[in-house]
Amino acid sequence: MIKLLNIEWIKIRNSKSFKVLGLIWLIAFIAIPVGFNSLIEWFESIGLEGSELLPIKPTDFPVFDFLDIWQNLAYIYKFITILLCFVIIVNVSNEFNYKTIRQNIIDGMSKKEFVFSKFLFIIVSSLIASILLTLLGMIIGAAFSPTSEITVVFQNFNFVFAYFLHLVLHLSYCLFFAVLLKRSGIVIALLIVYSYILEPTLIQIVSIPLKSMWLTKFFPMNASWNLIPRPIEKYFLFEVQDFVGWQDVSIGLLYIVLSLGGTYLLITKRDIK
Numbered sequence: 289m290i291k292l293l294n295i296e297w298i299k300i301r302n303s304k305s306f307k308v309l310g311l312i313w314l315i316a317f318i319a320i321p322v323g324f325n326s327l328i329e330w331f332e333s334i335g336l337e338g339s340e341l342l343p344i345k346p347t348d349f350p351v352f353d354f355l356d357i358w359q360n361l362a363y364i365y366k367f368i369t370i371l372l373c374f375v376i377i378v379n380v381s382n383e384f385n386y387k388t389i390r391q392n393i394i395d396g397m398s399k400k401e402f403v404f405s406k407f408l409f410i411i412v413s414s415l416i417a418s419i420l421l422t423l424l425g426m427i428i429g430a431a432f433s434p435t436s437e438i439t440v441v442f443q444n445f446n447f448v449f450a451y452f453l454h455l456v457l458h459l460s461y462c463l464f465f466a467v468l469l470k471r472s473g474i475v476i477a478l479l480i481v482y483s484y485i486l487e488p489t490l491i492q493i494v495s496i497p498l499k500s501m502w503l504t505k506f507f508p509m510n511a512s513w514n515l516i517p518r519p520i521e522k523y524f525l526f527e528v529q530d531f532v533g534w535q536d537v538s539i540g541l542l543y544i545v546l547s548l549g550g551t552y553l554l555i556t557k558r559d560i561k
Contacts, residue, residue, distance in 0.1 A: 292405035313371040352432035362451035380466035414455035450515040450532045457512045460547035
């Protein structure tokens with residue numbers, strides 16, 4: 289396992305795209321909560337509270353309280369997952385473009401080990417991102433939360449697990465399609481078009497006649513997004529899902545297995561040249 293991880297690190301550490309995308313992701317990761325807090329303070333400084341647009345004080349939003357922070361951060365960070373997707377897509381596509389996969393197999397790596405090494409890289413990347421979310425949440429929560437009781441701090445910590453699962457699922461999709469199409473530009477374009485145009489349109493088409501959103505849980509990207517429900521409405525006194533649903537987790541795990549199984553079949557059945 290360590291050997292496979294080391295091979296992956298050697299492949300990616302000198303990649304310019306990895307350095308650039310990784311740096312952008314890290315900057316965004318840190319800047320988002322800092323910027324959001326600055327926005328709340330700015331709203332208050334201009335006297336926006338009490339208006340029709342914002343009837344309560346912005347600082348009354350407990351977005352950084354430990355009870356809310358895990359869901360809020362996990363939800364916000366979903367929007368920069370696409371940067372990590374680009375890293376996986378470029379990394380896998382380069383395996384075929386520069387024939388490093390062929391050389392790995394010649395050197396004795398099995399196709400099974402190749403797929404496992406990529407999934408291992410996905411797991412480690414997702415774990416690192418989840419650890420960073422935890423550390424940042426602890427720091428921000430300690431600064432802004434009115435209580436630091438251990439039961440309160442970790443009450444909704446399952447959203448960190450949901451974030452980890454969201455990352456693994458999204459990156460597994462990218463691994464499958466990068467292996468299938470082998471061209472980073474095509475896969476990135478497909479990812480963007482399907483995620484932000486095609487699937488949302490299909491969801492609307494399906495949900496209107498059925499008058500239910502249940503079936504839409506099984507749309508691939510929606511399965512990933514549903515792991516962390518949108519929390520913003522609760523600050524305007526609307527009811528929201530403030531827990532991780534077991535159905536969403538089950539569907540997510542199913543799609544991870546299908547993505548990895550599909551990737552394994554593609555690699556094992558393909559003649560690597």
